[in-house]
Amino acid sequence: MTQPRRSFSIASPHRQSGMSLLEIIIVIVLIGAVLTLVGSRVLGGADRGKANLARSQIQTLAGKVENFQLDTGKLPAKLDELVTQPGGAAGWLGPYAKPAELNDPWGHPIEYRVPGTGRPFDLVSLGKDGQAGGSSYDADIVYE
Numbered sequence: 001m002t003q004p005r006r007s008f009s010i011a012s013p014h015r016q017s018g019m020s021l022l023e024i025i026i027v028i029v030l031i032g033a034v035l036t037l038v039g040s041r042v043l044g045g046a047d048r049g050k051a052n053l054a055r056s057q058i059q060t061l062a063g064k065v066e067n068f069q070l071d072t073g074k075l076p077a078k079l080d081e082l083v084t085q086p087g088g089a090a091g092w093l094g095p096y097a098k099p100a101e102l103n104d105p106w107g108h109p110i111e112y113r114v115p116g117t118g119r120p121f122d123l124v125s126l127g128k129d130g131q132a133g134g135s136s137y138d139a140d141i142v143y144e
Contacts, residue, residue, distance in 0.1 A: 054105050064082055065082065065096075065112075071092060106127070121143075124141070
């Protein structure tokens with residue numbers, strides 16, 4: 001018994017279908033939209049993280065200023081006194097902070113004001129732009 005021959009047909013080039021130019025353009029536009037959305041989420045997340053870090057850093061630094069006051073009986077004249085002992089500061093048990101802790105996450109110096117507005121002192125991070133005022137991530141972050 002002989003087996004019947006099987007024939008395979010190869011589609012002619014006219015019958016093969018591919019993507020049209022319009023379909024390719026639509027796919028590229030969709031990929032671009034997805035990448036834009038993902039990119040904005042990732043980059044926005046970095047700024048959001050730095051703003052949250054600045055808030056906690058301001059609170060921590062305020063505690064260090066208060067520790068300085070408890071030990072010496074007075075507030076520091078400037079934030080550098082948390083790092084190196086000032087002359088005539090009896091009871092200084094520092095250093096209370098490292099030099100890097102005196103800058104916000106964007107690398108700008110944290111402002112220290114004595115007396116503060118309605119409290120003994122103020123600590124202020126000027127935000128991402130390093131300028132007073134602003135909105136969103138450029139807004140000032142103030143010790144409360």
